[in-house]
Amino acid sequence: MSEPRSPWRKLLLCAVPALVLLAACDGGAPKPEVKPVATYAPASWKDLPAVSDADLLAGFAAWRSACQRLANDAIWKAPCAAASTVDSTPQAVRGFLEAQLQVYGLRSAEKGAHGLITGYYEPVYRGSHTRSERDNVPVYGVPDDLVVVALDSLYPELKGKRLRGRVEGRTLKPYDDAATIARQGVNAPVVAWLSDPMDLQFLQIQGSGRIQLDDGEQLRIGYADQNGHPYKPVGRWLVEQGQLKKEEVSMGRIRDWAIANPQRVPELLASNPSYVFFSLRPSSNEGPRGSLNVPLTPGYSVAIDRKVIPLGSLLWLSTTRPDGSPVVRPVAAQDTGGAINGEVRADLFWGTGDAAGELAGNMKQEGQVWLLWPKGAALPQ
Template sequence: MPGWSEDDPAEAWPALLASCSRLARQAGWQSVCAAASALGRTPSSQQARAYFEQHFVPWQLFNGGPSAEGLVTGYYEPLIRGSRSRSSQYAWPIHGVPADMLTIELGDVYPELRSMRLRGRIVGNKVLPYWTRGQLEERGNQVPAPVLLWANDPIDLFFLQVQGSGRVRLPDGKTVRIGYADQNGHPYQSIGRWLVAQGELSLEQASMDGIKRWARDNPGRLREMLNANPSYVFFRELPASDGGPIGALSVPLSEGRSIAVDPRYVPLGAPVFLATSHPLSTRPLNRLVLAQDTGSAIKGAVRADFFWGFGESAGREAGRMRQQGRMWVLLPKGMKPPR
């Protein structure tokens, strides 16, 4: 694994202990999590390295055939402005989960589809797909979903949905943390790629900053752009805390040491060695991370979303990150990958 000897695995230790809080009772993980607990919360770099080399086997991931490289993007926890009450300034709803949305677990009938879910709604005696982003907007207050907060900027709200969690600064200066609760069941479609296909931006310009600039310059096409992505994320309000946002593993994410993965190929909670590069450069970014989150756009074996942390600087790095990388999942000795 390139860069293994240069990385400091002790920096991933808090993330490992967070994973073990969920994995410690699962078959195959008891002994490795017990050994991690025995080393305490702050082992030395040498102790951490010896621990991983003694207890884990690295399995390189491939995207079918001989392809060992895949896409590595970045995400972060944004801060947007919002309010508890609607006004001309705060006019964009941040919805909770709709009361009429059904979740159908396909794995209950087809075990091979255990990771697949459908969202729908009942119309007469039929189950139809749930509303798309554009349809939800058209229905307005007819959507039976609670409004948690009102945002002051539709673009900031859109990117908060893309990130899956964030913080909302209220007019009185207080901050509310919200996190992913559910999604309308429609596949994520990149508005950056839509803008490229429309001839509005080049591929190099289609970063988060580039998309925001285009939206400010083309307010008349804002809804058209946003509705090019039919996916819509619903949120829940989270307790105030000092840690990172809660990922799919139900533990706080660690800045620079957590990634989102496709759980069909990488078990949630597992250590992963990621070999990629920093945004817009060839400078190596080779480090041990923990698979603690998922995402609707994260599909495939060699596919990761790197968590940069909270705030503007993290957002800049995340928005520019679209690198190639390789991945090794570290599994306890005797355990084999899902596929």
């Protein structure tokens, strides 16, 4: 019977122009609705750049750490079962990979085999449990009135698509943008207080972080939900305003600009309408959990565009650090992010704290990515 579904169909048809405002993915800020057209070019193991034994073992261990989450996945169930018995030696790991997986080079229509490799990290910012004269920037939890509609529960062809908004009367309307939330607040619990609005912006970009309290304790927080508005990089706004050149944009330069121009910080932050809500997470020495809900491994976990690369995949990455030194290693696709879009695209997790942040903030490198895919399995659609 189609009648009970017709109001939702009408809502979707009316909301199509607003989908860019309302639709978001599970693991971070929303992504564009157009699926990149990726080419998976068959390759051989001999085509891959050489990797050290240490990087081979570390990358394999990072991927295998998610196998418990992939135990019921039709694609990865068999390879994960086989991986559980593999010895932690370079010879055993290479034998497993070549026996179980096929190599495919990722290609884009525009840039061929090369794409953009960036970095991210888990920041640590000073803050407190309670509001004070110093700490007066709220870190909000999920608002009581945020409504999330999983569209694929009604229309399977919209798999992974969600609407986020607020019900007013009988109408679902877009939720407040970041500027409105900063100006008016929101009906949500406050999980912590920060001293600098730029810390909150960078925390939202990274998707997780720690808050250093005066008594030495650290609060760990992670992504809980999002307001449904599209993510727009604040660095892009600075370029458009003629404040920075495109090649100069980094977290450090953005923060320097904010310190030098405090009166324009609200304008800068309003240029990104996306707003991320957080929840408290258990404190541990593990990395933060990504979209796959497993702890990220510094240097060996990446965020990807899951319209191209399914979560849980094993990849072979070839790129460089900002200083030009090579980074060649297998990495695990364990996270997603609103700015991670494209066929040859990855965001490498570098760890926690200032040193990782310095590296991540300057990481805008060219690179190549190969997909290591189970033999006989259909390629991603």
